[in-house]
Amino acid sequence: MNDSPLGLFITWTVYGTFLPGDARHWRHRTGGEQPSSAGLQRWNQQRLNHPVVLLNDDMRQVVNDSIAGMTDFRDWTIWNIQARTNHVHIVVSAPGYRPALVRDQMKAQATRGLRRSFPVFVDRPVWTTKGDVQYLDREADIETCVRYLTEAQDRKGRDQ
Known part of the structure; x- marks a missing residue:
């Protein structure tokens, strides 16, 4: 692999x-x-x-901004971030980093941002454990995932 x-x-x-x-x-x-x-x-x-605390628009923006700032600092390429009410999707390139580490660092940064801005998240879990990481080995795979995030997420009705 x-x-x-x-x-x-x-x-x-x-x-x-x-x-x-x-x-x-x-x-x-x-x-x-x-x-x-x-x-x-x-x-x-x-x-x-x-x-359960679902993410409102302000919380979603904090998640997006927190992750974008951290990935910018690390010089990772964010192709798309979609913080939804009940989940987060990210398409990212982070050469040389273990995928689980990339996921965990982004989750930690989003958690810090939410806890700093919204007291409801202090002293409680924000996310479920771990998450899903799929490898994208071709540019076409990245394009497909970005299209999925920009076009299909709103049609799925999974936010509620």
């Missing part, structure tokens, strides 16, 4: 959203796409330690 792909398509979710069993869509860390299961989703909802 390529350790430094041309680009990365990174996704993570807001704490408490897209729980295992979710009817809209969920991915198992090692098993990929999974079918819905109302019982599994209920069980996971009951185990949440904090209420």
Whole structure:
């Protein structure tokens, strides 16, 4: 497997959203796409330690700005950032960096920005653990992901 792909398509979710069993869509860390299961989703909802806080427009802007500032400093190329109400998508090129590190640093920077600006996020998780990282090895793959973020996200209805 390529350790430094041309680009990365990174996704993570807001704490408490897209729980295992979710009817809209969920991915198992090692098993990929999974079918819905109302019982599994209920069980996971009951185990949440904090209420779900969806991102409003101001929060989404803080996420976008925090990540853009950090990636600018690192000299990474952001092709697109889409902070949604319940998840974040990023298409980025970060040559020479481990993909999980890129994801984790962007999540940490977005968390810092949110906690600095919105007290509701202090002393509680903001995101679910980890997230999805897909390798993009061709320019066409980057273009496809950017098009998905700019054209398809609003049509999917997954923000609520």
